[in-house]
Amino acid sequence: MSQYGIIMAGPERRELKRSYRYEWYVVIVLAACYALSFVDRQILSLLVGPIKHDLHISDTRIGLLQGLAFSLLYTFMGLPLGRWADTGNRRNLIVGGVLVWSVFTATCSAAKSFVSLFLARIGVGIGEASLSPSTYSMVSDMFPKERLGVALSVLYMGVFWGSSLALIVGGTAVDLLSHTPLVSVPILGLIASWRLTFLIVGAPGLLFALLLFTVREPLRKGMMRGAVGERLTLRETFQEIRARWQTVAGLALGMVFQSTCFYAFTSWAPAFFQRVHGWTAGQAGRALGVLILIGGCLGMYIGGRLCDRWQMRGIVDGPVRVGLPSALGAGILLPAAMLSPDANWTLAFGGLAMFFLALPMGTAVAALQLIFPNQVRGQISALYLFILNLGGLTLGPLLPGVFNDYLFHNERMIGASVAITTTGAAALMLALFWITLRPYRAHHQLTQDEFKPRGALKGLG
Numbered sequence: 001m002s003q004y005g006i007i008m009a010g011p012e013r014r015e016l017k018r019s020y021r022y023e024w025y026v027v028i029v030l031a032a033c034y035a036l037s038f039v040d041r042q043i044l045s046l047l048v049g050p051i052k053h054d055l056h057i058s059d060t061r062i063g064l065l066q067g068l069a070f071s072l073l074y075t076f077m078g079l080p081l082g083r084w085a086d087t088g089n090r091r092n093l094i095v096g097g098v099l100v101w102s103v104f105t106a107t108c109s110a111a112k113s114f115v116s117l118f119l120a121r122i123g124v125g126i127g128e129a130s131l132s133p134s135t136y137s138m139v140s141d142m143f144p145k146e147r148l149g150v151a152l153s154v155l156y157m158g159v160f161w162g163s164s165l166a167l168i169v170g171g172t173a174v175d176l177l178s179h180t181p182l183v184s185v186p187i188l189g190l191i192a193s194w195r196l197t198f199l200i201v202g203a204p205g206l207l208f209a210l211l212l213f214t215v216r217e218p219l220r221k222g223m224m225r226g227a228v229g230e231r232l233t234l235r236e237t238f239q240e241i242r243a244r245w246q247t248v249a250g251l252a253l254g255m256v257f258q259s260t261c262f263y264a265f266t267s268w269a270p271a272f273f274q275r276v277h278g279w280t281a282g283q284a285g286r287a288l289g290v291l292i293l294i295g296g297c298l299g300m301y302i303g304g305r306l307c308d309r310w311q312m313r314g315i316v317d318g319p320v321r322v323g324l325p326s327a328l329g330a331g332i333l334l335p336a337a338m339l340s341p342d343a344n345w346t347l348a349f350g351g352l353a354m355f356f357l358a359l360p361m362g363t364a365v366a367a368l369q370l371i372f373p374n375q376v377r378g379q380i381s382a383l384y385l386f387i388l389n390l391g392g393l394t395l396g397p398l399l400p401g402v403f404n405d406y407l408f409h410n411e412r413m414i415g416a417s418v419a420i421t422t423t424g425a426a427a428l429m430l431a432l433f434w435i436t437l438r439p440y441r442a443h444h445q446l447t448q449d450e451f452k453p454r455g456a457l458k459g460l461g
Contacts, residue, residue, distance in 0.1 A: 023142040026215050027155050030135045033098060034158025035165060036208050037128045039201050040105040041070060042166035044121075046174050046281045048271045050194040057114050059411070063401030066267045069118045071393040074125030075386040082133035082382020086237075086375055090134035091217045095209045101127025102205020109185075109195040109202075133381040140369040140377060141218040146311050148369065149319060153304030153362030160296030160358065163266055164289040166201070171270070171285015173197055220374045240376045241383065244443040247371060250436030252384050254323055255364050256391035257429035261330050262357050263396025264421040265338075265350065266292065272414050277343045291351035299358030307363040316444045319367035322360045323433035329356025331426030335419040346415075360433075371443045396421070 044051070048062055084093055104123030111117035135155060143151045174197060183193050241248060266288075273284035303322045310318025330353050337349035365381070372380050403417035404410065 031155050031158035035162035038162025039166040042163045043170045043201050045267050045270050046170050047194045059401035059404045063398035066397035067394045069121035070125040071389045073122050074129045075390040077126050077129040078382040078385050081130050082378040085133040085137050085378025090138050093130050093134050095212045097127045097130030098209045102202045106199050106202030109198040133378040136381045137377045141221050148366045149307030150304035152366045153300040156362040157297045157300050164293035167285035167289035171282040175280050175282030246439035247443045252387035254429050254432035255388050257425040259392025260396040260425040261422045264418050267397040268400045295351040295354030296358045299355035303359035304362050317437050317440050319363040320440050322363045326356050326359040327426050327430035334422040338415040338419040
């Protein structure tokens with residue numbers, strides 16, 4: 001026994017020697033679904049100019065479309081869907097969600113006003129609310145804790161695959177379509193070319209839904225002692241959450257400010273390059289897409305490896321510790337990127353910032369999965385995402401737009417607006433991860449005492 005946790009025994013070491021070939025296939029499929037969801041989510045950042053022009057709206061309203069419109073029901077629907085993930089078939093829940101968000105993404109093409117586009121974006125959020133609680137729970141049932149950091153980090157790489165694909169392919173498509181302001185589409189007739197982009201990115205949803213049927217619902221592991229019928233009532237579920245509230249609050253709020261940094265940069269950087277440096281949407285999308293893909297995926301992998309290395313050494317708070325260098329790096333590099341007068345330095349600092357921001361994205365999820373029994377994992381994932389997205393996904397896109405409209409009154413000051421947002425958010429992130437280390441160690445031990453000693457139980461529902 002180390003001062004931090006339990007050193008692995010022989011059976012656990014043998015478990016780590018498995019190839020996990022099928023399990024990694026599932027992770028890749030689920031990561032691809034994440035990528036699709038972020039394509040649908042990110043594409044609006046490349047269409048700021050034409051949407052503002054056609055719908056006659058301000059930067060503040062653009063920020064609401066990118067943030068609050070999506071997060072409003074994404075967060076609230078996540079709670080009942082998280083409960084479903086704890087009691088029902090998680091694979092089928094994801095299939096339904098993919099179909100819903102793809103349909104509403106395509107529906108954005110028909111929006112005639114700010115209100116109708118806002119409502120369509122709400123629909124996208126409802127569909128995507130099914131994804132995270134189910135995927136976190138499924139992956140946690142397929143890997144031992146010493147591999148979970150890397151597994152969830154690879155899963156979360158879908159965030160960067162999707163964001164990059166949206167920026168690279170979407171930006172190029174916007175450039176090509178800009179030479180044709182109006183296009184003829186069956187049923188819809190003659191529409192603005194930017195609307196066609198939403199139809200294009202919404203179409204692949206059916207194929208992804210079919211791909212998910214190659215994935216089996218995994219066996220449920222880590223069931224809590226004493227649960228009647230292996231289920232927990234809502235009251236018992238909330239008792240488990242309340243017993244660990246300091247860790248839940250610390251991690252969720254810490255990641256609120258991590259995502260505030262992430263969404264402030266990714267939502268407004270394309271507009272920054274277009275307004276300040278005169279780039280086209282395609283130029284901005286391709287450059288940002290590459291740096292987000294490389295920096296983000298590398299950061300996710302290194303963060304997961306660092307977490308798992310600490311876990312194997314018995315340092316149980318490793319998943320939380322990863323957030324400390326992340327906050328420091330982001331707090332220095334993002335303001336430097338957005339205040340630099342040279343576009344090349346903005347890209348260089350921005351790519352490094354993506355590396356640091358990505359470090360805890362998978363490990364924070366792993367941290368919660370490791371301190372809760374199986375019957376609570378979907379619900380706690382939903383609660384975590386409720387806090388994370390209602391805060392970060394709303395504040396990240398919104399605050400730079402508000403600063404631009406009400407502080408600077410100048411579209412070209414978007415870089416300063418993003419710098420102010422990310423400096424404050426990174427400082428708060430650092431403080432929250434630091435104060436969460438101690439309660440996390442106590443709650444990790446609490447969970448070890450509650451887990452059933454036997455292996456696996458069949459999925460419920």
